[in-house]
Amino acid sequence: MSHxxxxxxxxxxxxxxxxxxxxxxxxxxxxxxIQYSYALxxxxxxxxxxxxIAQYVERHPESPMTSDLLIIHDQVIRVMKHLIATYxxxxxxIQEFNTKKILSSLEYLQLGGKYRKGTMRKNRKTxxx
Numbered sequence: 001m002s003h004x005x006x007x008x009x010x011x012x013x014x015x016x017x018x019x020x021x022x023x024x025x026x027x028x029x030x031x032x033x034i035q036y037s038y039a040l041x042x043x044x045x046x047x048x049x050x051x052x053i054a055q056y057v058e059r060h061p062e063s064p065m066t067s068d069l070l071i072i073h074d075q076v077i078r079v080m081k082h083l084i085a086t087y088x089x090x091x092x093x094i095q096e097f098n099t100k101k102i103l104s105s106l107e108y109l110q111l112g113g114k115y116r117k118g119t120m121r122k123n124r125k126t127x128x129x
Contacts, residue, residue: 005052009065012053016072019046023079026087039087043080044094050076051104 007015022042029035053073057066083089 003051005048005055007052007056009056009060009063009069012049012056012069013065013072015049015052016076019049019076020079023083026083036087036089039083039089040093043083043089043091046076046080046083047094047104050080054104 019042022038022045026035026038026042029038050073053069053076056063057069057073060066063069084091
């Protein structure tokens with residue numbers, strides 16, 4: 001990772017809260033085109049966030065915030081996968097938008113397993129009353 005984010009732990013926590021708030025707003029919109037556009041933007045922002053968190057943890061392993069930030073890092077990746085699957089986000093678009101080559105590889109987000117498009121809700125079992 002060649003880009004230096006220069007973030008503080010507190011700043012990263014605030015950034016994470018902001019990005020995670022977007023997810024609720026995406027679901028609240030009832031227009032697929034807007035949902036896709038907003039999800040694409042949010043996944044892009046979260047990709048930067050997870051890189052910034054990883055960089056902070058690597059540079060400050062003794063920080064009292066490291067364990068919390070690692071949990072947030074995992075949550076961000078999980079939410080990114082969910083957004084990609086639910087809104088069919090095209091990762092190639094994000095990679096093309098990354099003209100300054102700031103983001104790390106997005107290969108870990110390729111769909112597979114339980115994150116395949118259309119499988120997340122259909123496989124959920126519900127109780128019958």
